[in-house]
Amino acid sequence: MEAEARSAKPRYGMWSNTGFMLSIAWRVSRNVPFAVTAMAVCASGAAITELFIAPVILGRIESHASASGTMLAIAAFTAVLMALNGAHEYLDTCKVFDRTEVRDNLLWSIGRKTAGTSYINTLDPAFRAAERKCSDACNSNWAPTERFWSTWTEILTNVIGFAVYLAVLSGLDPRLIAVVIATAAASYLSGRRINEWGYRHREEGQTALKRFDYLNDLGAKREYAKDIRIFGLRPWILELRAGALRTLAAFHARRERTTMWANVIDVALTFARNGVAYAYLIWITLAQELSASQFLLYFTAISGFGMWVTGILDQFAELNKESLELSQIREFLDWPEPFAFEDGEPLQRRIGHAYQITLDHVSFRYPGAGVDTLTDVNLDIHAGERLAVVGLNGAGKTTLIKLVCGFLDPTAGRVLLDGEDIRRYDRRDYYELFAAVFQDFSVLDSTIAQNVAQRFDGIDRERVRACLHEAGLADAVDALPGGPDAHIGRAVYEDGVELSGGQTQRLMLARALYKDAPILLLDEPTAALDPIAENDIYLHYNRMTAGRTSVFISHRLASTRFCDRIIFLSDGRIAEQGTHESLLAAGGGYARLFAVQSKYYRDGVAGDTGGDADGTDAAEGGTL
Numbered sequence: 001m002e003a004e005a006r007s008a009k010p011r012y013g014m015w016s017n018t019g020f021m022l023s024i025a026w027r028v029s030r031n032v033p034f035a036v037t038a039m040a041v042c043a044s045g046a047a048i049t050e051l052f053i054a055p056v057i058l059g060r061i062e063s064h065a066s067a068s069g070t071m072l073a074i075a076a077f078t079a080v081l082m083a084l085n086g087a088h089e090y091l092d093t094c095k096v097f098d099r100t101e102v103r104d105n106l107l108w109s110i111g112r113k114t115a116g117t118s119y120i121n122t123l124d125p126a127f128r129a130a131e132r133k134c135s136d137a138c139n140s141n142w143a144p145t146e147r148f149w150s151t152w153t154e155i156l157t158n159v160i161g162f163a164v165y166l167a168v169l170s171g172l173d174p175r176l177i178a179v180v181i182a183t184a185a186a187s188y189l190s191g192r193r194i195n196e197w198g199y200r201h202r203e204e205g206q207t208a209l210k211r212f213d214y215l216n217d218l219g220a221k222r223e224y225a226k227d228i229r230i231f232g233l234r235p236w237i238l239e240l241r242a243g244a245l246r247t248l249a250a251f252h253a254r255r256e257r258t259t260m261w262a263n264v265i266d267v268a269l270t271f272a273r274n275g276v277a278y279a280y281l282i283w284i285t286l287a288q289e290l291s292a293s294q295f296l297l298y299f300t301a302i303s304g305f306g307m308w309v310t311g312i313l314d315q316f317a318e319l320n321k322e323s324l325e326l327s328q329i330r331e332f333l334d335w336p337e338p339f340a341f342e343d344g345e346p347l348q349r350r351i352g353h354a355y356q357i358t359l360d361h362v363s364f365r366y367p368g369a370g371v372d373t374l375t376d377v378n379l380d381i382h383a384g385e386r387l388a389v390v391g392l393n394g395a396g397k398t399t400l401i402k403l404v405c406g407f408l409d410p411t412a413g414r415v416l417l418d419g420e421d422i423r424r425y426d427r428r429d430y431y432e433l434f435a436a437v438f439q440d441f442s443v444l445d446s447t448i449a450q451n452v453a454q455r456f457d458g459i460d461r462e463r464v465r466a467c468l469h470e471a472g473l474a475d476a477v478d479a480l481p482g483g484p485d486a487h488i489g490r491a492v493y494e495d496g497v498e499l500s501g502g503q504t505q506r507l508m509l510a511r512a513l514y515k516d517a518p519i520l521l522l523d524e525p526t527a528a529l530d531p532i533a534e535n536d537i538y539l540h541y542n543r544m545t546a547g548r549t550s551v552f553i554s555h556r557l558a559s560t561r562f563c564d565r566i567i568f569l570s571d572g573r574i575a576e577q578g579t580h581e582s583l584l585a586a587g588g589g590y591a592r593l594f595a596v597q598s599k600y601y602r603d604g605v606a607g608d609t610g611g612d613a614d615g616t617d618a619a620e621g622g623t624l
């Protein structure tokens, strides 16, 4: 709804957006407005020169002027035309990069907004849709944010041409000029209906195209290759693709039908305009005995005059469309930030300080959801405590972690850092207190060392090595050509290494350790690890978390035993809390889940591998 409201009523108008673009150009590339004006002068100058060539030459022939003078006039006209067209071409090809810089600047602003916005915005479908539209409006040299300058060139060209032609025609009956303007305006209006149709059905056309492109690309996507083959998805995808193509073709056919009628109207109006104009010209030529050169000048000027009028109207309509896109970009850049950033209180990280975090009557509901994910949660995460969070799928564990680290703000209640509401602080300063391993990874295509240190320069290589070692990845990295300087990922580097799921998870753990933050958040950090690697992490867990506050989510209940406290989430509430032993003794939900997990180990595997009879070996237990 919000997205619709945004596109329906632009907040910024055409003139405001022109000012906005000029201000960016002024900062980034001052040549742009000058090139726009110069190109308009060249283009209109060339058209005006062409208007005069034939009548002037004909006039000289009529008046029996000297042949050499006529040749000189032709040479002069040719030189002027060459100079104007040459200058126009030069500006058009050599100054295009200046315009691209302005567009890049916008793209950069959009990227900065997206990467830095309050995390909750990234969950908002309206925000994501707006971001996509903004990126589309900047994605090529033909995108509206770059075409905008060409449109202004066209407008200025047409305005100059209009003024000069009007001056030429001023000696004729003003009613003729009125007829030319009126028919040109009528042509424009019928053309505008087409544009409006296109604009109104833009989403429909884009959706049909997107669906077709998606299905068209599907077969080539590597991540689908296995499923397509094993499940025999080919006929299904081809059928869907054929359906999408039919929808797209039907949309194009409708558009073409609408366009055809506008073209018919345009031809009829042009025919009427030219008929009236030429009849009038022939009449005054006969009545007032106009010379052939004057007749030719008026004749050419009348045909061209209508073009300038439609040119001005068309280009303003074009500018209006581009302005809508620019308004969307500006509205996106203005998108409200629920979190405080630079406007918040700075938060200095205190070296050696163990922070306490409190959830005070915290409830949280995702935007658009019908029920709360967390309800009235009260929790003190004590300074230096190792807290484990367990619960069934969807119990709200990850949501709890996101509230703790300030990705989400409670819909009711408060999150406190050492007793102070975190909403008062610059949220980016607050993030500095955390290192985390989340369930979804973000590995950049760069070197292993850079991924661990999350920087390009100034990497502490000794620390990278120590963290890789702690995360159990040092041996695998040493075996790679280049070691920590080996590239990972194939999107950028053809020789990039592809890490396995477990190795990537260890890399993420090494990254979290490198940050050396006072609070460590681990959301199922061992889900992709083999049992030996997992056990290794557990053995090192005390060392990893020494001097830090940590929150550890795991589905493997036995793995939480080495935490100081376990909270068991159920239906968005803390149902039970205590140590592993006290929770087992209490015989509640945690104990029941633990019994289910350890059953298979007691009945089989654990017995075979020598696990404890009570099923409390660190490596035991399946996942919930």
Ligand SMILES: Nc1ncnc2c1ncn2[C@@H]1O[C@H](COP(=O)(O)OP(=O)(O)OP(=O)(O)O)[C@@H](O)[C@H]1O
Binding pocket: 123, 366, 367, 369, 373, 391, 392, 393, 394, 395, 396, 397, 398, 399, 400
């Ligand atoms: N972005 C979102 N928008 C709407 N609902 C969400 C969103 N993210 C999570 N939820 C819902 O919130 C509930 C809790 O999700 P959460 O990821 O916190 O659970 P979890 O305990 O970590 O689950 P799991 O063990 O599967 O990782 C789920 O019902 C989920 O559908």
